[in-house]
Amino acid sequence: MKRKRFIQSTLLAVLALIVIATTGCGSNGSASKGADENSGGDIGLTFGHFRVSKDNIDVLFGDTLNQFRADHPNIKIKEEAVAHDPYRDRTTTLGASGELPDIFMANGSMILDFASKGYVAPWDNVIKEDTAWSNDFVDGAFDDFKVDNQIYGVPVKMAAVHTIYYNKAIFKEIGINEFPSAWEDFKKAITTLKEAGYTPIGMGNRSSVPVGSTVFSTLADRVTGTNWFNEVKSGERKFTDPEFIQALEAMKELIDLQAFNPDINSIDEGQGEALFYNKEAAMHISGSWFLPRLVREAPEDIAANTGMAFFPAIEGGKGDAHAVAGGGGWSYAVNARLTGEKKEAAIELIKALSGEKFAVAQKEISEIPARNVANYDESKLSPLANEYSKMLEGISYTPVYDIRLKPALVKTIYQGVQELLIGASSPQQIAEKVQSAVE
Amino acid sequence: MNKLGVRLVGTVTNALVMLFSLSAIFPLIWMGYTSLKTNKEFSLNIVNLPTKPVLDNYVSAFDVGDLSSALFSSSFNAVISVPLIVLFSFVIGYFFSRFNFRGKPLLMAVLMLGMLIPVHSLLVPLFVQLNTLGMLDHRLTLLLPYIAINLPLTSFLFLSFIRDIPAEIEEAAYIDGSTFDRTLFTVVFPVCMPMIATATILNVLHTWNEMPFALILNKSAELFTLPVWLTFFSSQYSTDYTGKIAGLVITSLPTVILYLFFSQKIMNGMTAGAVKG
Numbered sequence A: 001m002k003r004k005r006f007i008q009s010t011l012l013a014v015l016a017l018i019v020i021a022t023t024g025c026g027s028n029g030s031a032s033k034g035a036d037e038n039s040g041g042d043i044g045l046t047f048g049h050f051r052v053s054k055d056n057i058d059v060l061f062g063d064t065l066n067q068f069r070a071d072h073p074n075i076k077i078k079e080e081a082v083a084h085d086p087y088r089d090r091t092t093t094l095g096a097s098g099e100l101p102d103i104f105m106a107n108g109s110m111i112l113d114f115a116s117k118g119y120v121a122p123w124d125n126v127i128k129e130d131t132a133w134s135n136d137f138v139d140g141a142f143d144d145f146k147v148d149n150q151i152y153g154v155p156v157k158m159a160a161v162h163t164i165y166y167n168k169a170i171f172k173e174i175g176i177n178e179f180p181s182a183w184e185d186f187k188k189a190i191t192t193l194k195e196a197g198y199t200p201i202g203m204g205n206r207s208s209v210p211v212g213s214t215v216f217s218t219l220a221d222r223v224t225g226t227n228w229f230n231e232v233k234s235g236e237r238k239f240t241d242p243e244f245i246q247a248l249e250a251m252k253e254l255i256d257l258q259a260f261n262p263d264i265n266s267i268d269e270g271q272g273e274a275l276f277y278n279k280e281a282a283m284h285i286s287g288s289w290f291l292p293r294l295v296r297e298a299p300e301d302i303a304a305n306t307g308m309a310f311f312p313a314i315e316g317g318k319g320d321a322h323a324v325a326g327g328g329g330w331s332y333a334v335n336a337r338l339t340g341e342k343k344e345a346a347i348e349l350i351k352a353l354s355g356e357k358f359a360v361a362q363k364e365i366s367e368i369p370a371r372n373v374a375n376y377d378e379s380k381l382s383p384l385a386n387e388y389s390k391m392l393e394g395i396s397y398t399p400v401y402d403i404r405l406k407p408a409l410v411k412t413i414y415q416g417v418q419e420l421l422i423g424a425s426s427p428q429q430i431a432e433k434v435q436s437a438v439e
Numbered sequence B: 001m002n003k004l005g006v007r008l009v010g011t012v013t014n015a016l017v018m019l020f021s022l023s024a025i026f027p028l029i030w031m032g033y034t035s036l037k038t039n040k041e042f043s044l045n046i047v048n049l050p051t052k053p054v055l056d057n058y059v060s061a062f063d064v065g066d067l068s069s070a071l072f073s074s075s076f077n078a079v080i081s082v083p084l085i086v087l088f089s090f091v092i093g094y095f096f097s098r099f100n101f102r103g104k105p106l107l108m109a110v111l112m113l114g115m116l117i118p119v120h121s122l123l124v125p126l127f128v129q130l131n132t133l134g135m136l137d138h139r140l141t142l143l144l145p146y147i148a149i150n151l152p153l154t155s156f157l158f159l160s161f162i163r164d165i166p167a168e169i170e171e172a173a174y175i176d177g178s179t180f181d182r183t184l185f186t187v188v189f190p191v192c193m194p195m196i197a198t199a200t201i202l203n204v205l206h207t208w209n210e211m212p213f214a215l216i217l218n219k220s221a222e223l224f225t226l227p228v229w230l231t232f233f234s235s236q237y238s239t240d241y242t243g244k245i246a247g248l249v250i251t252s253l254p255t256v257i258l259y260l261f262f263s264q265k266i267m268n269g270m271t272a273g274a275v276k277g
Helices: A002-038 A056-071 A084-096 A108-117 A124-129 A168-173 A183-195 A209-233 A242-256 A269-277 A290-297 A300-304 A340-352 A356-364 A383-391 A407-421 A427-438 B002-034 B039-044 B056-061 B067-098 B104-116 B119-133 B143-163 B168-175 B180-191 B193-209 B212-216 B226-231 B241-272
Strands: A043-049 A075-081 A103-107 A163-167 A199-201 A281-286 A306-309 A323-327 A330-334 A396-398
Touching: A043 A084, A043 A340, A056 A075, A056 A340, A056 A356, A075 A340, A084 A103, A084 A108, A084 B119, A084 B212, A084 B226, A103 A108, A103 A340, A108 A330, A163 A168, A163 A290, A168 A306, A183 A199, A183 A242, A209 A242, A209 A281, A209 A323, A209 A396, A209 A407, A242 A407, A242 A427, A269 A281, A269 A290, A269 B039, A290 A300, A290 A383, A290 B039, A300 A306, A306 A383, A330 A340, A407 A427, B002 B241, B039 B241, B056 B241, B067 B104, B067 B143, B067 B180, B067 B193, B067 B226, B067 B241, B104 B143, B119 B212, B143 B193, B143 B212, B168 B180, B180 B193, B193 B241, B212 B226, B226 B241
Parallel strands: A043 A075, A043 A103, A199 A281, A323 A396
Antiparallel strands: A103 A330, A163 A281, A163 A306
């Protein structure tokens, strides 16, 4: 009997201990948080971000944060950091329960969601007041974070979501010394490459996003023009318009020429890159993010022979050829519940992470900052990165489908492109399917 | 002729089974040698052996995030929650298999539901619940969810195992004057050893590998467990694959060792229910 009671009480005690310890300390935590706000001197801020790896940009971010801490000893920043992919899941969950950190990184679709729920604070006043900080941002940098003409996020950086990386040695071998600047010449080059036994464009598209995002977003804009996209987004135009069908047909022209590797839909991005590294493919299409990886990981003769280009203009198309799909992607957002000196501290921190000094440092590690920078040290960039940054000067950014459109619609378009790749659907069928997804 | 045929069938079967076990062990071997490659080699070919093995990945793994506190958090969660899961499940399984009481079907249905609801649909409600109770972001936060989530399966394992133990053993103990508790813990419990080993390894694996709760319910860096730490090898656009694989070797080593240590007992546990003694 004694033993029974002993076991029972031990078990109860263990469970009770867990509950009491967690709740007890939990309330202690919030009590000390309150003390932070009242003591006047210290301002506590929580910061959700995904800069956790040892990548250059993540290290730069950490250094800037530490510098800010040293400069503002009264601002106590508590980081809530996890890696990029889990960060998205985590932030979506936190958003669903309304428990977002004071400052956090948010992408375009999160901003769309959180702004409508009133979780994020608008930036328009700050942008108007502090022109010294806000004037130098790249044109269209804030576009991805606008909801009803209010800006809710400060872009972290810019990304070009389309770049053709091509092997100059292979192009020379088939007698092409310069990357084609007309659509017909580009198609001819593909035929010649194919005849010479190369895969013209090697990519992995298992998730349907790579081709949709890095090939189709830009190719479609060449045909439809950006105006059409904005009108279709506001509902004035339809995906069954001739513009969109022509865009799909341009894509089909490439497919009919067997421009892509036949197993494109069954391999992933890394395997697609390997085709380019192994000289099986003459071109690889990816975004600006592929460049640092290429410099770091590609065999030396590949890196030395790599050239970069964008899609040429398409005859009869309405789009600008000096444009690529791209934009801010991620932004820094401030929680709408912040007020007074806490809010000011948060704004100051974000300015430090998006100011001139940070942008120059970004440029010097081969990133594309969200603001125009003139005085940076070119010698810190690899030759390829220098060449690339010259290519991007004065370029305009057109909408990336997967950033601007609703997730379900994006999925329909990108899977349509995937079907086009294996010849399972015609452009007309895909356009109708996409339009019915809108309705 | 007949003898030859039997031998032939035996050889073919053996060869097939060996192929299967090779396919099971190969990922481990692949993980081992890939962790010695550089990212350059890895991006060219993912299957090749390293040309000149390097230990850099292991050295640099210690610079990513905070490995030692992740190791501690994971071990802490497993060491505290697994014995409790095994103990509770043993008692639940015993009562369900030996006694009939009012509401038993209902209780069993509730327990069964615990197995049917996917973890991801529990995330937001659990987060809100623990948030209101002020139980988030604490060293002990993960223990209760881990215990609760693993109870159903383990209880059913014990239930079916204990059902096959002849009740005469317990009756003999009662005749000798043993109390109920004494019978439960000194007679039935040791008989269940194979199932206890199985349940232990199963639950250590579950708690060791658990990711969604560890990611959402805690936010302080020192409370992150190994699966969360492993994601720190990826930045927005690139992943340090070979570094991550070295990290995988580090995180899976304890469970592999534990499995080797318990494997004989697990075999017993797996077959114990099959033959009635």
